Amino acid sequence: MTSTKLWTKDFLIVSTANFFLYFTFYLLMATISVFAVDQFQATPSEAGLASSIFIIGILIARIFAGGLVDTVGQKKILYIGFIFTLLTNFLYFTIDSLMFLYLIRLLNGAALGIASTATGTIVASIIPKQRHGEGIGYYALSITLAAAVGPFLGMFIHQHADFSINFILCIILLGFSFICSFFLTVPKSEITKEQLEDLKGFKRSSFLEPRAIPIAIIAGFMGLGYASILSFINSYAIAIDVVDIASFFFIFYAVATLVSRPFVGRWFDTKGENFVMYPAFLLFAMAFLILSFADIQGYLILLAGIFVGLGYGTFLSSAQAIAVKESPKHRIGLATSTYYIFLDTGLGIGPFFLGFLIPVIGFKGLYISMAGLTLVGGCVYYFLHGKKASQHKESTMVSTEAR
Structure with a gap:
């Protein structure tokens, strides 16, 4: 008989991982424009681009990540997404110009797009089918809470400490989530040869x-x-x-x-x-x-x-x-x-x-x-x-x- 249990170890791990992914997203989204102004004397429009270019990175990554999650494997793409996200967060310490900041924000957005597509797919596969609405609802709280806590804490840190503390906090939380993801058990996807072929290629349905x-x-x-x-x-x-x-x-x-x-x-x-x-x-x-x-x-x-x-x-x-x-x-x-x-x-x-x-x-x-x-x-x-x-x-x- 198929289990209908929702609050499993795997559900908690993937929800927590997603919370920290979006926590870093919203924390930097709310503060990076201030960083651009303080460090590089950016105009309001230039500072705004430092925030919005992150979304472009997410969009580009999502176009390809969905198919890769289904063909390469959910956990493998999750690991790739986390490693990429951690690396791009470390690169914030090397920024020496506004253009380099834009590049890092674009890459950081793409990294988060890959990782968050993987977490969204994994949670859908581990939730019992008859509790999809309830399960995804609780999972989505990870994004809601991140949207509330991230900007608040980011601005608090900026007001009371050096801005680099924001980057350090993001790296620590992402590293913790990455380690936790090794204990995640994802159901093996049963995919036929015909279904695999359907996911390949450069037709619209592949993206x-x-x-x-x-x-x-x-x-x-x-x-x-x-x-x-x-x-x-x-x-x-x-x-x-x-x-x-x-x-x-x-x-x-x-x-x-x-x-x-x-x-x-x-x-x-x-x-x-x-x-x-x-x-x-x-x-x-x-x-x-x-x-x-x-x-x-x-x-x-x-x-x-x-x-x-x-x-x-x-x-x-x-x-x-x-x-x-x-x-x-x-x-x-x-x-x-x-x-x-x-x-x-x-x-x-x-x-x-x-x-x-x-x-x-x-x-x-x-x-x-x-x-x-x-x-x-x-x-x-x-x-x-x-x-x-x-x-x-x-x-x-x-x-x-x-x-």
């Missing part, structure tokens, strides 16, 4: 999983919306003079996600994905509307953080579970990378394109527009996946009753 693309497209919409928060929440807070309050936004976001995750995961598995996805779109849209009125009462920013956790946080884990659920077992790596390619694209291009909107419509108009975009995403979800999921659930209920 993207077609059955994961519909939900990945929606992830791109949501990533674009979240980029408006990640990139501009501090500028908005400065504009409306609520910086002290806004500094707690991501803490409220993380807590809301943490509290809701046990319920959301079980509902996904027992009641179906639509039961959690449609409310997620509505809650995320409400978060943007609440943000748009924060100029009236600053504490609304914290309320918006709660709604972002309930909406966007729920979407992230549930959409990844859908991508895995819809795809063949031997292409889980490609499904995972396909999902994150679209999500990261939305996060990556968002700041650039949305930055052109702000001078025209202002922050208030930006967040009202993002509420509309989120609702459009919900409608697109209905046509690309929600309708089919509803029909499948109805047919399953009918067949169960017939027995």
Whole structure:
């Protein structure tokens, strides 16, 4: 009989490894622009590029990593990703120019893209199938908590110690995770010769999983919306003079996600994905509307953080579970990378394109527009996946009753 146990040694190891990967990502993402200004007198746009070029590295790596995870092996790619990530973190100590900083950030992003694609694939393969929604939901908390703790600790270290302490901390945590990964047991992937051939070559299906693309497209919409928060929440807070309050936004976001995750995961598995996805779109849209009125009462920013956790946080884990659920077992790596390619694209291009909107419509108009975009995403979800999921659930209920 197949085990339904979720909290296994392997689940804890891969979740912890993923937490430290994303912890270093968010810690440096929030502080590297300050480093560029302090060390190389970079302009705001040059400093911003030091952050965003990291996302380009992740995207490039994910295009190839998904297929490699399925063909070369999950643990081998995880080891390669960790070694590459550690090496590129050591290179931060040798940076002597802004251009070299860009190069290291690009390589560091590619390294994290490889390692995180491997962890996402491994966790999908060790979670019992009937608990995918719940398991991936808990796993996704590693990213949520990293997004809350990483920037906070990074800025704290920068204010009270030499910036190199940030690099040292990243190396220590990544080294610890790498050592732990040796104790990870990954189920052997049973892949036929025909399936192996299907993964090879330079056709589109060798880099993207077609059955994961519909939900990945929606992830791109949501990533674009979240980029408006990640990139501009501090500028908005400065504009409306609520910086002290806004500094707690991501803490409220993380807590809301943490509290809701046990319920959301079980509902996904027992009641179906639509039961959690449609409310997620509505809650995320409400978060943007609440943000748009924060100029009236600053504490609304914290309320918006709660709604972002309930909406966007729920979407992230549930959409990844859908991508895995819809795809063949031997292409889980490609499904995972396909999902994150679209999500990261939305996060990556968002700041650039949305930055052109702000001078025209202002922050208030930006967040009202993002509420509309989120609702459009919900409608697109209905046509690309929600309708089919509803029909499948109805047919399953009918067949169960017939027995």
